[in-house]
Amino acid sequence: MDLKKLAGQAGQFLTRAVQYTEEKIGSAEKTELDRHFESLSLQADAARQWTEKLVIGAEAVLIPNPGNRVEDMIFEKIEKRRPNRLSNLEYLGLDMVQAGNDFGSGTPYGSALLKVGGAEQRLGLLEREFVSNAIQGYLQPMRKFLDTEMKTITRERRLLETKRLDLDACKSRLRKARSMDGQSSHKDAVDPKVLVAQLQAEQELLEAEAELRKAQADFDRQTEITKLLLEGVRSSQAAHLRHLNELVEAQAQYYEQCHKVMTDVQKEMASVPFNPSAVGAFDNSVPVFQINDEEIDLKSPSSP
Template identity: 60%
Template sequence: MDLKKLAGTAGQYLTRAVQYTEEKLGNAEKTEFDSHYETLVAQSDNAKLWTEKLVAGVQAVVIPNPGNRVEDMLFEKLEKRRPNRLSNLEHLGLDMVQAGTEFGTGTAYGSALLKVGGAEQRLGLAERDFVGCSISDFMEPLQKFLDSDMKTIARERRILDNRRLDLDAAKSRLRKARSLDAQQAAEAELRRCQAEFDRQTEITKLLLEGVRSTQASHLKHLQAYVAAQAAYHHTAHTIMADLTRDLHSMAGEPPSPLPYSPTAPPH
């Protein structure tokens, strides 16, 4: 172990802690970031906040059961894939098919249960496709943005905060220097800290400025989510329209249209 390096690191942490404490107590000056940087930070924080809300919101829609969400997360970590569970619609469809078989195809109720059960299973498959597309085309890309881009920005912002503490600590040492040698050493340290602060400021600004450019890709992911949702509802409407027609036909009744058709919007 390099004890000298370890001691230097510990000393740096202590210096930052002292500087931070003095600032909080109002006993030390603090270098303020420029307004452009503060604006970028506010925009980045806003993007992070709303992206987290969107991911959580879509997750609540496509995986409403909190227990399933936890199970999915653990399963993905261990098996590197999502569990292939039946949806509630598919379970209902299976029960209806089994009930219809028990009651017999020779009964009106048994035949109807078989028809409805098959439709519920197809609805479940359509729902599963929608859930899968929502996760892969919307949730996962946005979560990747949070786990990659936003975490990188957070790390660089922490580094910049440390560079700022180092810079202000160097300014404080220069003000307190009395001998010529101490002043020269403090000035050299201040120049180094200022250069590192300026460099880290530019790095962090570049990353922050890139946040807005991600909206174009996020828009495409949003469009993919809407397309998947529209496809699901179109498929579901078709399944239910066919089922309604079949049930009326089995009962010897004239066909009755569904109360809403996507081709003829209600007034």
């Protein structure tokens, strides 16, 4: 471990903390960035906030189950893929098909269950395909924007803030060094102690000026780097528009296919025999019990 380097980093951290505290209480000056830079920063913040909201909203629509969303996130982190699970529509369709087979495909109800169950399974498959297409075409690119570009901008803006604190701390040190040099220059230089103090003040002034030049150069360079990244956020909206179009195309195709499936199953259901009078007769049937070979109508007034 390099103790000198560690001590230097601790000293820089302490200097920045002091500068930050003095700025908050109003006893130190702060270098302000230009209006164009501040405008770019506000635009970047808005882009990040709205993209995060849009991603969260799209995830809730595509994967309504929060548990499934967590499971998908874990699988994507570990295995780089989402689990291939059946949709609720497919489970419903599977139950309908099994029930239809149990009731018998030759019965009207069993036949209808088989037809509707098959349609529900096709809808579920279409839903899974739509979710997969929407995730690949919209969610993943938007997440990538947040995880790469926006994280890089956040990191560079934090670095710019540290460079700004270093610059303002150097400015404060230079002002103090000039004040000390001005005070020592008015004293009698014949006294050795005064002469030593003057030399020390001059040396501190030279060091403070050199540190300020370096801090100013570092700050200017970091400002340009951060500004270029911020300007790139605006151009990323063209890519976001393309991803949004892909989401719309996936939704339009999905709903069109679903409409066709339901239209077809409606036509198939029209061929299933259905006798409302038979159902009504069954609903209005009178319960009859047989006791000692004698049938008793429970609704008959003469029944005991």
